[in-house]
Amino acid sequence: MPDIIFQDGSIRQNQWIVVPRPDSGESLDIPEQQHALIPADLWVAGREHFVGREDIGVWFDSHDEPEILADHTNELPLIAVNFPKFSDGRGYSIGRLLRERFGYKNELRAIGDVLLDQLQFMKRCGFDTYELRPDKDIRKAARSLNFFTQGYQAATDTDLPLFRRRAS
Template identity: 75%
Template sequence: MPDVIAADGTVRNDNWVLVARPAEGESLAIPADQPALIPADLWLAGHEHYAGRDDIGVWFDSHDEPELLAGKVDELPLIAVNFPRFVDGRGYSIARLLRERFGYAGELRAVGDVLLDQLQFMKRCGFDSYVLRADKDISKAARCLNFFSQGYQAASDTDQPLFRRRAS
């Protein structure tokens, strides 16, 4: 199991399993003994079966729309957003929409091609846990989460830009 980094820089063992989308004609194989992250649209399709379970979360691919779970996000203990390539920034928008428009207050995790230099920007968009790409040094994560002392613009972590914060 990979390690997961929390927004405060601590590293913990990740017990969640990301379940891949099944191939055409196959059924979803959820492990019985571990918490699992399943594709968001499949969770929604089986909502009556998964409702109330704290061992089932969802994951979004970068092309998925968070509106899919409007009104249901509070039923989920964890939502992960996949970054298929580090140059694909749609996951940042998904995170902000989940936090700001849909009011998701649970754990929001970045997975996939997650690099150290992205961590602080992901944190500002609302992510609070991260699974780094396997070839990255997790011991550097805490420093990368707080590389800049202040952000200029408003984001999920602060609702006012720096010039307004300095004026007050």
């Protein structure tokens, strides 16, 4: 498993594996003795079997709607959002919705085509951890998380835009 970057720039070993969506007619294959991220809609469908398990989290694809978790977001220790390609920005919206509308407090992870250029924006949208694309330098990316000390706009990391922070 690839290492992951935490919001503070530290690099740690990834303890979670992403379980792919099963093909039509196939059943979900969750590995034993392993922390697993399963498709969010399958967690909802089998919620009674998964609720309370600290070794099961979910992942969203960019076309999934976070509303399917509604009042159950904080029952999950980890939610991952897949960025299928660099130019697909729907994952940013999913991250903000999970944090701001649904009040998700636990770990929010970016997975998929995650590049250094995106990390600062993902951080501002509420992501805590980042699984970088395998061909990218994780150490260089980790340093990039702290390039900027202030954001102009309000986001999940600050309620007020910079001009209002300066005025107070």
